[in-house]
Amino acid sequence: MDLTPFEPFFDRLARTGLSAWRERLAERAALRLGAQAHGDLPKWEQALARLPDLPSGRARLDDPCVGIEGVGPLDADLGRSLSAALMALHPWRKGPFCIQGVHIDTEWRSDLKWDRVAEGIAPLADRLVLDVGCGNGYHGWRMLGAGARLVIGIDPTLLFVLQWIAINRYLVRDDLAVLPLGIEDLPRDLTGFDTVFSMGVLYHRRSPIDHLMDLHRLLRPGGELVLETLVLEGEGERLLVPPGRYAAMRNVWFIPSVDALALWLGRCGFTGIRVIDVTRTGPQEQRSTDWMRFQSLPDHLDPRDSSRTIEGHPAPVRAVLIANRPESSP
Ligand SMILES: C[S@@+](CC[C@H](N)C(=O)[O-])C[C@H]1O[C@@H](n2cnc3c(N)ncnc32)[C@H](O)[C@@H]1O
Structure with a gap:
């Protein structure tokens, strides 16, 4: 796979204040693509090649279901081809997307997270x-819908990158x-x-802590961090380091309380730290669907007590915190 689908974006990037990083970002993306030897890549590339041309429609970026609205109903054969090609990029985790009547009902109702976030951030x-x-860029589309000038999304999972390419085809x-x-992979001086x-x-x-330091460095002085992560409910500085899996996930390392998270942000040099949301994740937000047929949150909670994961940990609660890199930051 080459950089062709990214070229228009890199050209646009070259016309912003971030132009100096165009070459190095493109080089690193090409390196990553070259190093990816995922066994399903040929199947995914075939799916992209099978995406049909569609009649023109109206883009919807400020709508919970991101996509394209057709002027009339889509021809049934065209709809089936579109649906089959998109389905070959299963599992669809973040969304939903609506492409001319094809509703990609993703595992996550990512629009619910966006609603919680969008309320409290700087315009x-x-x-x-x-x-x-x-992920596949769902929130990035919503950011464009909210007027952002340019959004660089990064994600090392190749399938999600290909899902973005599929949606951007339209x-x-x-x-x-x-x-x-x-x-x-980002340049250290970016x-x-x-x-x-x-x-x-x-x-x-x-x-x-290194992650928070990296985020601090990436911001311009005065810029805003939007941090959303799993937290422990309750007062005081507390921390869960799951000894094994957490809600069936193998790669969960640190779940701090909100107070501990705020302390970490302060130690990393952020100011203006505020909590804009704390919400328990429920099955209305994360569940299996036709477009994500593997197990999901309801399978990973204790069937007798949904306030616990199957491992006995507190069930997932997520917080959104906002913080700033100070204006005078070196
Ligand atoms: C739980 S998903 C969150 C997706 C999206 N931001 C959202 O809130 O819905 C975590 C994402 O982080 C990505 N990821 C994993 N390791 C990463 C890394 N080293 N740098 C950047 N992203 C990474 C995964 O591929 C995955 O898409």
Whole structure:
């Protein structure tokens, strides 16, 4: 796979205050793509090649179901081809997306998280945004819908990158990309973002303080961090380090209380730290669907006590915190 689907985005990036990083980001994305030898890649590439041309429609980025609304109903054969090609990119975790009548009912109702986040953040109009661990870019589309000037999404999971390519086949935007990069692939001197999002990533990091330091460095002085992560409910500074799995996930390292998280942010140099939301994740937000047929949250909670995971830990609660890199930050 090559960089062709990302070229319009890199051209756009070259016309922003981040132009100096175009070459290095493109090089690193190409390296990652070259190193990816996922056994399903040929199948996924065939799926992209089978995506049909569609009649023109109206883009919907400020709608819970991101996508394209047709002017009339889609021809039934065309709808079946579209649906089959998109289904070959299973599992669809983040969404939903609606492409001319095909409703990709994803595992997550990511629109619910967006509603909780969007209320409390600085207006995105004209901002340069980085979304770390962006999945297939669902929230990135919503950021464009909220007026962001350019959104760089990064995610090392190749399938999610291909899902973004599939959706962008129809939305055709050059101001959002999901680049095949982990945060560790970003140049160490990359900085200048007005807003950096890290949602659903911190608990997967083995070194959460380093993650927060990285996010701090990526922001311009005065820029805003939007941090969403699993937390422990209750007062005081507490921390859960699951000894094994957490809600069946193998890679959960640190679940702090909100007070502990705020302390970490302060130690990493952030100011203006505020909590804008704390919400228990329920089956209305995360569940198996036709588009994500594996097990999901309801299978990973104690069937006798849904306030516990199957391992006996507190069930998932997520918080959104906002913080700033100070204006005078070195
Ligand atoms: C729980 S999902 C969150 C997706 C999205 N941000 C959201 O809130 O719905 C975590 C994402 O982080 C990505 N991820 C894993 N390791 C990463 C890394 N080193 N750098 C950036 N993203 C990473 C995963 O591929 C996955 O898409």
